[in-house]
Amino acid sequence: MAISTVNTQVTVWRGNDASGNIWASYRNGPPYRLTGQTFDAPVVVPWGAGGFAMFHTGVDNVIYWQTSNSGTENSWSGWVPVRGPDGVAQTTPFGVSAANFGVGHERQLYLAYRSNDNRANIFGAFFDGVRWTNGVNLGGVTGYSPAVTFNVAAQTLYIVHTGVSGEIFYSASRYGSHPGPWFGLGGVVYSRPSIASLDNGRMQIAARGTNDRAWWLELGPYGSVYRDWQEDSSHVDAFNSSYILVVAILNTVVAYARASAGGYIYTKNTWNGQ
Template identity: 30%
Template sequence: MAVTGVPANAALPNEEGTFHAETQGDQGVYSPYRPSSAYQAGNLSIHLTAWTDWQHGIWLSLNNGAAFRITTSENTSAPPTVISRGNGFMVFHTGQGGQIYYAVVNSNGSNDGTWRAVPNARTRDYTPVGATTGFGGRGVLAWRGATTDNIYITSVDGTTNSWNTPVQAPGATTYTAPAITYNTATDSYLVAHVGTDTHMYTAISDYPYYNNQRWTPWTSHGGNAYGQPAVAPLNNGHWVAAVMGGDQRVWQQELDPNGVSYSGTNWGQESTATPVGTVPWLVYNAARVWLLISTYNQGQIMWKQTVRE
């Protein structure tokens, strides 16, 4: 990532200068792939972290407790994605052949040991998905198409648990996974993807999974990004975005409510300039955003506070 005129280590508001080791039980957590984590909405005491081991098994840890699995045979081809929903969490993963699956984990870590297929949702092998908790408690899912480079979005209803028919995000193509997040301050969604030109693009939508969807034009943020971006909301209606640059460092910026670079921020390198082995993840809760990474070579999962409002 190299953007003319942008200072390296341009910190976000109240960004920490040190990473901390993610733990499960009394042990560190290691993965060669992107980790994922979510807090139960408005509750800083309950969070679920998910990662993939070297044999493509999915592991989870509730509140840094001992690691556990949904099953021992999911054979995922991409890292899992976690969101909060209701009194618990949803975990998504891409199975062999590109079928997207989900499981429900309760706030105490219990689950029924079952991965279920998301209807009409298939991507490429080795490609993760984007997901967020949306309006009315919906779980909203975004993915790259299985046979095209288009982006598709669907949601599961917060009351009936029925899935909507997927819709295509207009005017977007990507070689990797998109990211999506929801901001309660503006009642809108931010969708981000790395385009086929390696620039990150963002657009705002109010109901991205309905056919009467309304979208803003895609905004290019330039750069030289690789893989899936990470996005998170802020309480003031702004957003935070993070990507892995071609230098294997994390680059971040604050966006205004329209998904445009907030005045004076643009891309800045994460403050410690720690080399990463894969793309980052952002976690939001209670006016804070945390950054999760997997370090280069060792694959140790680390975290730090990257924004505090």
């Protein structure tokens, strides 16, 4: 789910069946089906003046993307592979994560994904508003998808991933460069992470713990731990979603997760940055 620069909203998801169909909704209106099939969660981020960019991993493991100037049905440009100057389509066995660079750079994006081989490294690609760079190996080893956010207050890009031991790691870089070395944040989780940043620069990382409960960690704008890992005890049922999704909506972090009992999607406001 994403909010555009003019406060319109688009939500995108994979159908709850074996079809792999991709669905979207504009301003919480009636769902509409998009073309293409995926085996993992698609993602959407703000793009341009009031528009959106959407990504999914196809059943051929190719990363596809499309844009819309509004987010309404029939306004999308159509799926094309993410390709750098070398012409090679970027691939991954999992879903991807994307971030927009904010005011002044509304058409620029960063894409984070896991390599499509047994090295299991994290890769990043930058879209400068016209074209994509080739994928860059950022190191790290993970069995899941990484997650990325752009911290507007610090003008810093953050990528997080779950290491092979279950610990969460992060890497950061100032605008215009690829993230540098990885730093451990502790924790033992059983899913890919997600990360959201607020206007004041504080960030929340979410993941599913080994007890299938949601766990949170908060960071300051420059990567220092603001509040260490804590379990969310407000939901009594276990979660079986592949990850706990957190997004920043109107300067509040909102979480989404699927419960084991009944398969229902639950959501809650998790943090206001204080």
